[in-house]
Amino acid sequence: MVCNKRSIQLRHSINRSCLLLFLLVWVGCGPHYSKTRPEILGRQDQSWDQGWRFVLDDPNGAETVDFNDSDWNLVSLPHDWMIQQIPDINASSGTAGGYYPGGVAWYRKRLSLDREQRQRKATLFLDGAYRQATVYVNGHSLGTRDFGYVSRAYDLSRYLHVGPDNLIAIRVDSSVQPMDRWYSGSGLFRHVHLSLHEPLYIPPYGVTVTTPWITDQQAQIKIRTQLHNDTPDLLPCRLVTQVLSPAGKTIAELASEFSLSPGQQDSIEQQTTFDKPQRWDLDYPELYHVESQVYVNKYLIDESETNFGIRTVAFKPQTGFWLNERPVKLKGVCLHHDGGVLGAAVPRAVWKRRLEILKDMGVNAVRLAHNPHAPEVLELCDELGLLVYDELYDKWRMPWQTEEHWSPEETQQYRQSFVERWQRDIDDFIARDRNHPSVMLWSVGNETMEQLKDPNEGIAILKALVGRVHELDPSREVTCAMHPHGEFPSQLIHHLDVVSYNYQTAAMVELQSKYPTYRWIASETKAVQNEAPADWTTVDFSRNSWFAINDGIAGQFIWSGIDYLGESPGWPSRGFPGGLLETTGFKKPHAYFTESLYRDDPMVHVTVMDSQLAQKRSQAESWQDSWYGPALVDHWTFSDDQIKEVYVFTNAEVVELTLNGESLGQRRLSESPDRILRWQVPYQPGTLKAIAYQEDKIVAEHQLQTAGSVHHLELMRDQKVLKANGQDVAHIEITAVDEDGIRVPGFAQPMEVKVTGVGRLLGLDNGDLCDLSPSDIDTRSARHGQILAMIQSETQSGSIKIQVTTDGLPQIELTLKSQSCD
Numbered sequence: 001m002v003c004n005k006r007s008i009q010l011r012h013s014i015n016r017s018c019l020l021l022f023l024l025v026w027v028g029c030g031p032h033y034s035k036t037r038p039e040i041l042g043r044q045d046q047s048w049d050q051g052w053r054f055v056l057d058d059p060n061g062a063e064t065v066d067f068n069d070s071d072w073n074l075v076s077l078p079h080d081w082m083i084q085q086i087p088d089i090n091a092s093s094g095t096a097g098g099y100y101p102g103g104v105a106w107y108r109k110r111l112s113l114d115r116e117q118r119q120r121k122a123t124l125f126l127d128g129a130y131r132q133a134t135v136y137v138n139g140h141s142l143g144t145r146d147f148g149y150v151s152r153a154y155d156l157s158r159y160l161h162v163g164p165d166n167l168i169a170i171r172v173d174s175s176v177q178p179m180d181r182w183y184s185g186s187g188l189f190r191h192v193h194l195s196l197h198e199p200l201y202i203p204p205y206g207v208t209v210t211t212p213w214i215t216d217q218q219a220q221i222k223i224r225t226q227l228h229n230d231t232p233d234l235l236p237c238r239l240v241t242q243v244l245s246p247a248g249k250t251i252a253e254l255a256s257e258f259s260l261s262p263g264q265q266d267s268i269e270q271q272t273t274f275d276k277p278q279r280w281d282l283d284y285p286e287l288y289h290v291e292s293q294v295y296v297n298k299y300l301i302d303e304s305e306t307n308f309g310i311r312t313v314a315f316k317p318q319t320g321f322w323l324n325e326r327p328v329k330l331k332g333v334c335l336h337h338d339g340g341v342l343g344a345a346v347p348r349a350v351w352k353r354r355l356e357i358l359k360d361m362g363v364n365a366v367r368l369a370h371n372p373h374a375p376e377v378l379e380l381c382d383e384l385g386l387l388v389y390d391e392l393y394d395k396w397r398m399p400w401q402t403e404e405h406w407s408p409e410e411t412q413q414y415r416q417s418f419v420e421r422w423q424r425d426i427d428d429f430i431a432r433d434r435n436h437p438s439v440m441l442w443s444v445g446n447e448t449m450e451q452l453k454d455p456n457e458g459i460a461i462l463k464a465l466v467g468r469v470h471e472l473d474p475s476r477e478v479t480c481a482m483h484p485h486g487e488f489p490s491q492l493i494h495h496l497d498v499v500s501y502n503y504q505t506a507a508m509v510e511l512q513s514k515y516p517t518y519r520w521i522a523s524e525t526k527a528v529q530n531e532a533p534a535d536w537t538t539v540d541f542s543r544n545s546w547f548a549i550n551d552g553i554a555g556q557f558i559w560s561g562i563d564y565l566g567e568s569p570g571w572p573s574r575g576f577p578g579g580l581l582e583t584t585g586f587k588k589p590h591a592y593f594t595e596s597l598y599r600d601d602p603m604v605h606v607t608v609m610d611s612q613l614a615q616k617r618s619q620a621e622s623w624q625d626s627w628y629g630p631a632l633v634d635h636w637t638f639s640d641d642q643i644k645e646v647y648v649f650t651n652a653e654v655v656e657l658t659l660n661g662e663s664l665g666q667r668r669l670s671e672s673p674d675r676i677l678r679w680q681v682p683y684q685p686g687t688l689k690a691i692a693y694q695e696d697k698i699v700a701e702h703q704l705q706t707a708g709s710v711h712h713l714e715l716m717r718d719q720k721v722l723k724a725n726g727q728d729v730a731h732i733e734i735t736a737v738d739e740d741g742i743r744v745p746g747f748a749q750p751m752e753v754k755v756t757g758v759g760r761l762l763g764l765d766n767g768d769l770c771d772l773s774p775s776d777i778d779t780r781s782a783r784h785g786q787i788l789a790m791i792q793s794e795t796q797s798g799s800i801k802i803q804v805t806t807d808g809l810p811q812i813e814l815t816l817k818s819q820s821c822d
């Protein structure tokens, strides 16, 4: 990837005149970092996303070098083949998987190596591979890993040869369904990187930075660098570690000399203190940087880059969560890993927009449910100042699937797989994520079956998992989200550093006096009421769990921040519509209620009860009802003249509502126990406006205006210039408006989006989980007058033209630039 920070540029060019001499020395004597050796190449990291051959099938011999894959599709990664299928009411993934079928698929790619490169080591990094991925090198298996969400590295070196045709083949198998309780995606759905490096090297995720103590004046940092010597020589090594400030200034250079015997693996610890540390915090997420270089004699052999942050985190009894020595209430949401029509292959820029929208609403923490997300999501949380509740598992050894889903053999296989893999999963999970300052807490599970069915086994597994996490990262605490059902409190809570309970906030408050030394967190809550209303027109938020959160509870995580695929209420829905945001990132009306609780700066938002929508909801009952927001809309365009229930969300003291300039009276927040300000307003077209006051001064305003008939389309983009790296994404919000630019909420016509130039339409999403049309179409119906187009750059610089058409309205277009960032 052209702009990938991870791709370390070669700092030393090859001295061609010495090449021949070098090859003789090299081939004859093995790696020999001596005077006779020309400059060493160091490490070459490259994105390995492009040029994979793919087939959704399981042909015999697909791992062999000579197998003919010329008729397979050419794809680039991240690639989720599952989202390209049409949901099927009979698919065995069922409601859990959003009716997307599982299956077996293969990916193949060639690696060309010259003689010199062959002497080096090759490491392949898969950021995720769903599921049961078997990696083959020139026909030799490097083993199968069942768990699809964890990032892992493979040493390819043993089976490689000189020549253009080394074959890397990867088989993924997601045919046993339903596997997860949500949409998993399938395939190589995250990035892949290849690294060529010397046999003296820093292994994957081999640098760990911790900050044993921090004061406002000084901070101590400890850097542990692992090194492997796979050469046949005893090597005198020098590790030079530079610490760079957030501004890129070198603030410390540490050098350690040591020798490594053939085959030796060792860890070198370096430490330093420096003055005036700049803290990583929510508003100023300052990131420091470590550059590690390994020398033998004067030759740079390997190098690695690591970001870290300087901050303290603590969970305390009675006072909750502390960041940098001050209490911070966690205003959280839970997130699953998919991106609506993009499935599980979600580019960084798409997550960036989603996380920015949430942060802007006052969200300061995300729970990455329930399995490891892509590394970019954690990088973004570091950069944006969002705290992370980082979770490894949903279920453990006991699957959630019953006999109705799985055969006894499948259940047995799953159990066995957990026993065999958990330690490796944990090791990879912690090694990848431990340098992220955003990660404040590890979670090893969610609502496990053992908790409900066999607590003794649950305790045994929990102790093993927590113990391993502590060994790997003594600097953070460990939790596991407790199931709200079953014995209360669960016996498992006595074996957790921090007790997480889902949907038991009020009950957790009662436990505080019984267990005064325990620390608590509401790992799942509902955004609105606690129970589904019998009548959807009655909105009462007074039992909202946020109101129960006292000083002793660290905070809450709303289920969920964004609608997601899978866990559907039933056909034809592909997903769970209980998010604050739609899959498009558009806010639902009740999201502003959360915003009024979470945001510190003044806000106000008007919404209106839609009685027709309420009636529809009452007719279609589902167990998920209590997660949905009330039947609110944020428009003022109705065809009747009935009295409308108006709900206003604010964090200001007083709000005045006006209709067409006439006051409908003021309401005080302090007089509304559920923090909703209500008016009953006889409908009249025009402008319904809420004016929020604090100490008699206007601090925020919001209005809804009646739309006339649709007149034209408007486009709003989040960026004008894309990086020409084949990954960057611009989001274009397309809105059907009347003559005055007011959104026409009933507009639901198909919109066609054509992209020409150096970009492509990555996805067109309307947020409708019941829209069963294919994921990659260029024409989709608008919803509530809107649709989102995601445009991805290619690797050439130039212009990208986007043209949008819909029947009866003038075509509209927009041009973006795509620029190389070299």
Ligand code: GAL
Residues within 6 Å of the ligand: 181, 370, 446, 447, 502, 524, 559, 567, 627
């Ligand atoms: C919780 C569970 C989540 C999700 C949510 C809504 O119990 O932990 O994964 O399933 O319910 O259905």
